[in-house]
Amino acid sequence: MSLWEYANPVKFMKTSGFLLPWVVGLAAVTLVSGLVWGYFFVPAAENFGGSVKVIYVHVPAAMMAINIWGMMLVTSLIWLIRRHHVSALAAKAAAPIGAVMTLIALITGAVWGQPMWGTWWEWDPRLTSFLILFLFYLGYIALWAAVENPDTAADLTSVLSLVGAVFAALSRYAANFWNQGLHQGATLSLDKEQHIADVYWFPLLLCMAGFVLFFVALVLVRTRTEIRTRRLGALQQRERMA
Amino acid sequence: MIALLIRDLRLAVRAGGGFGLGLAFFLIVVTLVPFGVGPQGDILARIAPGILWLGALLACLLSLDRIFALDFEDGSLDLLATAPMPLEGVVAMKAFAHWLTTGLPLVIAAPVFGILLHLPAAAQSWLVISLLLGTPALSVLGTFGAALTVGLKRGGLLLSLLVLPFYVPTLIFGAELIRRGAQGMATEVALLMLAGITAATVALIPFASAAAIRVNLR
């Protein structure tokens, strides 16, 4: 039995229908416990103050924003190469979630920037490249919305996401070249000597896991909706043929 | 008449565009400016009123060129011209639909863009007021340009060339209004001029546009 079997919409509906309640439950548990831990049981940091708590939303959201585009890239490739409908629909379903994650990262960042940097917005390369990522999401979503025929739309958006990924990465590099910026470095990377203290670290990990599970649950729900819409369309078409 | 408005709005939404698109475009312009100009907050703040107004102009321009061109190409314009409805009304409705899909969303979202460009808080309300007063003139003048170029293929650039000079007074008073408002200077003149220009264009330009369309259909 190969993994590709789940690319059949009917099979996918069955399996995902079975999985969905579990994923939702797990996501709720991790997310809630992570956030509660982070917000109520973590001491205020000396150099960040109480506002450090934003990190439990900000960082997971920022991480998801990037990774969701990666996921869309992979599913788009699968659609282009193997023409599995579920794959294309999953990419379509993921895009608005990614856009919202980007927006959350931007807004929490802005809210955080106010106490930290004394300004709501700064043209820091990291922030700016997130803004650009948001624009790529918007373009991708708008293209899905604009094209009538679903297969045409899937093809076009797949091409867009491929080329877009390259240019998003390029923009990130260009933005770095353009301005040195204020933003925090990547303290998460393991080879860095300086870790943030474990007290902040564990609830953060939990939150990140919660965000991932939350995303999986949402994508499942949205993909199922897309599949149902297509099924409705197919039924109507068959009726017309008769 | 209302039917025309509804149709135009529906078409704008169907084309995957409508309200959001104008905003997204605006956001892009605001994002691109610092790339060109540099990220220094003080410079950005000084040029912000101008950039925001230029962005409004451009969002307008980009959505203009097809305002009549599509109707011309598929023959609707001929049919509308023979319909029991004054062509002036058609033009005015189209300008209104255009404003609803590009001007209005911009007015509403302007403060966010103001923040991005470090516009001082005092200027925010003036930004909204100046856009609210000025953007209708942009749409109406835009339809005039579109009416002049309706029969031409590749009208895009030509249209901008015709229309942009007409936008100058609105642009000047609009940006000036924000600048003065931000600095606490007297705003009455700029305010009155802006409102006056808009009122006059909205009242008179549709007649010129309708005349231009009649000539182009002939």
Added chain:
Amino acid sequence: MIALLIRDLRLAVRAGGGFGLGLAFFLIVVTLVPFGVGPQGDILARIAPGILWLGALLACLLSLDRIFALDFEDGSLDLLATAPMPLEGVVAMKAFAHWLTTGLPLVIAAPVFGILLHLPAAAQSWLVISLLLGTPALSVLGTFGAALTVGLKRGGLLLSLLVLPFYVPTLIFGAELIRRGAQGMATEVALLMLAGITAATVALIPFASAAAIRVNLR
């Protein structure tokens, strides 16, 4: 192939447009900026590289949306797709024609606009170099956006939304090249990146565009 280029250029000229129009648009943008931003020479000089590059972007954008749309509407694109000529070649030729009518005139006339915006003399040659290196990428990326939206009515704004984010790297390196050049800083990285981006897009993007057109014709 050459025939297609000649046809496109001829069409651009016939539509009362062609070379002059892009320039005129550029001129208007450059004149409007001081109206919006205020006439202080020092600020203008500082934002000049950015404004000139933004103007180039917009001139590009405004002429883009009909690059394939017209051929699609009158059926030429169907016929070109069945003609003995790879669609990639068609796309590349169209991008080239677009560059000849909007990018090239701009490169040639840029110093004049630089003077209007008080760009320091040292930066003038960098302005020309950066535009010369960067504008081909704008045209090629533009055709990609146009290919994605070819079947859509009212593509204008959607097209900009799709295309402008792609312009970001070019814009950054282009404007940065001028700024660094003007200040006598090291320009190698910006120069190489700009040239690299252009070379890569020119070589690869036509394939993506042709694929998008094939999908849209289906």
Added chain:
Amino acid sequence: MAMLSVSNLAVSRGGLPVLENLSFAVESGQALVLRGPNGIGKTTLLRTLAGLQPALAGTVSMASESMAYAAHSDGLKSTLTVSENLKFWASIYAIHDIEPALERMNLRSLANRAAMSLSAGQKRRLGLARLLVTGRPVWVLDEPTVSLDTASVALFAQAVRGHLATGGVALLATHIDLGLEEAKVLDLAPFKARPPEEGGMMGAFDEAFL
């Protein structure tokens, strides 16, 4: 009682006279078919009658707001559905019920399809259905049956007959047989504008420069 009458009309296109000395009248309940080779000036004549361009000479008399025009192109919005397209035109002409028109042009089953997904003939049927929601007595139609199959042509002929029976009038330019035997036919070839040397009328705009 002539609902549409034309006397000594001359029409021009691109600054050049195309037809001249044209006179005819169509009475209530009558149809008139205009014939003539390609380029003789049928479209130009119909556009003039529709008021889209001025006549070079002569007069057109017809009650105001009584005419519905259908051109070479159908004026359809490709992203709207069939019924949305039709509803739009109906409300422009202040008519509320589009059902009879859908019915008579056999569009019922297509009502919810986007116009862009119609075949050439289906689009044309929709274009003709528009006439039925104008409520106007004088129909001015330019090659109405282009792309239609024989069944649809018959459907159209029937619609025209229905229109005539209610006292309407139809003026049609066409190259093919519409199956409207009762219609009068007017061949436009004899009215082709002659150059002034041969006694044609003066008056094309640029003659002032001669």
Added chain:
Amino acid sequence: MAMLSVSNLAVSRGGLPVLENLSFAVESGQALVLRGPNGIGKTTLLRTLAGLQPALAGTVSMASESMAYAAHSDGLKSTLTVSENLKFWASIYAIHDIEPALERMNLRSLANRAAMSLSAGQKRRLGLARLLVTGRPVWVLDEPTVSLDTASVALFAQAVRGHLATGGVALLATHIDLGLEEAKVLDLAPFKARPPEEGGMMGAFDEAFL
């Protein structure tokens, strides 16, 4: 020797099968006229043969680079003149002399007019003249005689005959009589795609969702 042969072809439009089980072959020197009511799928079939969309099933065999396609719209640039339009297409197909084509479609006198100032029928004649400068043996034509008057239809029929006489092949979809008595006629109605319950083929894209 069949220059174009099709076996068991099924074509789809908008994700829905339109025609199925279609097989035919056209030999050198033959013309085949496709008939069928509006919306049966003539345009879809011709676009599939032209390679503009993929077939749902079945095979099309034809020498590569041997086909010239003419669609509902003519692909004319309205600001270019008649001869410029024609010259463009001629050079795309690497042919240098457009005079014979102008001659045979009776466009000589219009050669220097901008395409936008042509009447509907004149435009169509220009669209057909394009076929003559492709030098391709297989003509695939979608309603070629729309808007043409009888004289021009005859002109067109003659051009098709000339093409067949040189060993070419023509496939035409049309609703009206072309005056090509020698052409075989294929009625598409029997090949209309049936829903799967009635034994039609599976394979419309979206069936995977049922």
